[in-house]
Amino acid sequence: MADASQIPPTGTGETAADMGEMLVRMGIISSDQAKEIDAAQGDGGKSYAEVAVALGLISAQDLSQIIAARRAQAGTLDHSRFHRDIVVAHQPRSQQAEDFRALRNALSLRWFKHPEGARSLAIISANRHEGRSICAANLAVSFAQIGLRTLLVDADMRSPRQHELFGVDGSLGLASYLKSADATGNYPNVGDPDTLSVLPVGDTPSDPQELLLGAPLHDLIAAAQKNCDVILFDTPAASDSSDYQTIAAACGGALVVTRAGESRVRPTARLINDCEDLGIKVVGATMMSD
Helix, strand or coil, X not given: CCCHHHCCCCCCCCCHHHHHHHXXXXXXXXXXXXXXXXXXXXXXXXXXXXXXXXXXXXXXXXXXXXXXXXXXXXXXXXXXXXXXXXXXXXXXXCHHHHHHHXXXXXXXXXXXXXXXXXXXXXXXXXXXXXXXXXXXXXXXXXXXXXXXXEEEEECCCCCCCHHHHHCXXXXXXXXXHHHHCCCCCCCCXXXXXXXXXXXXXXXXXXXXXXXXHCHHHHHHHHHHHCCCCEEEEECCCCCCCXXXXXXXXXXXXXXXXXXXXXXXXXXXXXXXXXXXXXXXXXXXXXXXXX
8 A cells, every 4th residue: 555655746636526536437446435535535634645545445556547547638648630530539528439438448347457358459340341440549549548558559451540540650560560579669659658659550561460470469468568558459350361360369359340230240240259269258349330
């Protein structure tokens, strides 16, 4: 348990109600624990954070995470270069943005914070044009918005999109890393250094399957896990190649993306069955709307 000297200054001017709501939404404390902190705080003059730490309900690390989230929501996560389809940044009050936040929360409980889960997750779909890349981008931003250190890796070496969606230089990226196995961790940063980074494909290789099957992909994930809370992989459609299988197997789990009025039951069912046959846990499925 941290003492008061370890509590970082927030510098965000949050009220006790704001802090309590944020901690509950991030899954750090329960609603009952928030009420316990409120009651213990009283009129003693101590901050909400100090009381929460004194009760042993949160740690200094928890506080650092929520401070990053407050800063991201206050606007330090610069989305001026983001594509308009990243609705959690451009239209945060829309129903689409709320749907992505709900998906983020479900994935946190089922995978990223689950004892049998992991820090990495592949975003997959049966066919093209089902919204896989847009889903990955919005999820990455939504995780960053609650202060989680998030890395989005564009592993779709057939038709990469993330460099365009985030307005980053796409000349260097995953392909270069896999060829050189140089685990520098210097990913292009598109926001607050403590929240969101994107690793584009880079120079599109002629042999993506061979690159992905080597040890460097696992090395990349291991290196990223030391600095990141959430690692998302955008993958090629299953109809294009079997690359998604290699990526999802390295991550351990996958989220299946479908599109209303576009996806068909049989290809999606085949995709899920193939994952299960390979020991890849399908964490869930989501349907994108137009």
